[in-house]
Amino acid sequence: FATGETGRVGSPKRREIGHGRLAKRALIPVLPSAEDFAYSIRVVSEITESNGSSSMASVCGGCLAMMDAGVPVKAHVAGVAMGLILDGNRFAVLTDILGDEDHLGDMDFKVAGTANGITALQMDIKVQGITKEIMQVALAQAKEGRLHILSNMQDAMGSVRTELSAHAPRMVSFKIHPDKIREVIGLHISEISNERVKEVKDYLAEGQIVRVKLLAADERGRLRLSLKAAMADEGGTIAPLAGASEVAEAAAEAAPASGETA
Structure with a gap:
């Protein structure tokens, strides 16, 4: 205009x-x-x-x-x-x-x-x-x-500004002391998949590295992360790990029937 x-x-x-x-x-x-x-x-x-x-x-x-x-x-x-x-x-x-x-x-x-x-x-x-x-x-x-x-x-302006805005999205890797994990919370089980997740191990393996999306931070600075939101942004979804359903079925069959005693 x-x-x-x-x-x-x-x-x-x-x-x-x-x-x-x-x-x-x-x-x-x-x-x-x-x-x-x-x-x-x-x-x-x-x-x-x-x-x-x-x-x-x-x-x-x-x-x-x-x-x-x-x-x-x-x-x-x-x-x-x-x-x-x-x-x-x-x-x-x-x-x-x-x-x-x-x-x-x-x-x-x-x-x-x-x-x-x-x-x-x-x-x-x-x-x-x-x-x-x-x-x-x-x-x-x-x-x-x-x-x-x-x-x-x-x-x-003689050169490009070297520091990005505080509001620019960024990827950061960091280690958390076990005593402080509750302060960060990390990836909640409800944010792994759009389907109901009973066990995290059905979808993620220990030590597996995944890309998550930062949804929000509360007044205490704790982060709310989402794997399913990150996958949706990339046009995909997360599927159960191979063999997870078979392991679950085997565990169910091995469990004692109701009223049985070992």
Whole structure:
């Protein structure tokens, strides 16, 4: 949304989708691999008012936001919008165009990238075409403007924040002293499976390592863990261990009948 725009409320409009895709394309080359950063990443850019390129502002802001959130991006990414005033054989290339320069000019050329190169381009022109000379001048000025913006971004945030938010999900392994187990509680039998579990050993073996989900922590800091919730998030369920039913049946057959004495 933007000040002065009273468009429909609901799904994103074509302009918003296009700007989002351009910003996404500009940022993807510097994102970490799934092996290096196992979190989902969502960047939301809301432009409350603009007199320039909101998509290039989204590239700069999105990059800084990810760095501030602890996403290990490979480099700063900045973007700048270039304009053009064409008069016969004469021309002037404008850097970081304003709204009027976009509206009255002959070109809107968006260039985004790092200090080492370009990651995304997008051009709108109102003329039949542009010459090689115009393109060369536009790219040269865009590089100069991009490097200037990158310098300011570097001053604002020189490196990725090394510590994650206290609210970010994380996996931690730790040992508990037997005397303190009751303080942690751990995995309750009711959170192992959606089915009724009579014996934990029917579903889990001693020493088995499983992934659980942290559901809540009470006022004393005790954790409520769930295996079935973690399995549901991964699209699966936990089944009884092989042979568990046979062991249970054998135990039932070996038990003395009601009223019998040994």
